[in-house]
Amino acid sequence: MEEVRTHSAVHVVKGAVQNVLGAKWTASVFVSGGHGRLTVQFDRKPTDEEMARLEQAANEKIAEGAEMLEFEMEKQEAEGHFSDSIYDLFPVPSDVTILKIVRIPDWNINCCNERHVDNTLLIGKVKLEKPRFRNAKRELELGFDLAE
Numbered sequence: 001m002e003e004v005r006t007h008s009a010v011h012v013v014k015g016a017v018q019n020v021l022g023a024k025w026t027a028s029v030f031v032s033g034g035h036g037r038l039t040v041q042f043d044r045k046p047t048d049e050e051m052a053r054l055e056q057a058a059n060e061k062i063a064e065g066a067e068m069l070e071f072e073m074e075k076q077e078a079e080g081h082f083s084d085s086i087y088d089l090f091p092v093p094s095d096v097t098i099l100k101i102v103r104i105p106d107w108n109i110n111c112c113n114e115r116h117v118d119n120t121l122l123i124g125k126v127k128l129e130k131p132r133f134r135n136a137k138r139e140l141e142l143g144f145d146l147a148e
């Protein structure tokens with residue numbers, strides 16, 4: 001259950017990264033116990049103020065009690081509706097024709113096969129770590145822990 005919460009939090013943090021930093025593409029995701037991490041394409045290290053806004057935005061969305069909606073859709077139809085916003089930089093296998101999609105309304109949409117909580121309230125709270133920026137790869141690594 002803890003990893004379901006942590007994984008769900010990845011989607012909330014991803015939405016915050018998209019909305020606050022405007023960073024669209026996620027290169028990789030990692031979850032272990034109450035610790036999560038996402039690596040996104042970005043051109044610099046965020047300022048302390050941006051990191052604070054990021055954490056606040058994620059926690060506000062969690063506290064809102066937003067629904068996490070899961071549904072299946074044919075790949076072509078999903079791409080027609082949502083274009084590439086459902087994708088990450090790691091590819092979906094080419095033989096997949098039906099996509100599982102998870103959506104936090106007005107926040108984040110992603111194709112994803114993992115399990116999620118029904119409501120963001122169940123996540124609790126997240127605490128972001130200091131970001132790491134890899135200049136050569138233009139990748140920003142954002143780790144977090146479930147705070148409660």
Ligand SMILES: [Zn+2]
Nearest residue numbers: 102112113114
């Ligand atoms: Zn997911």
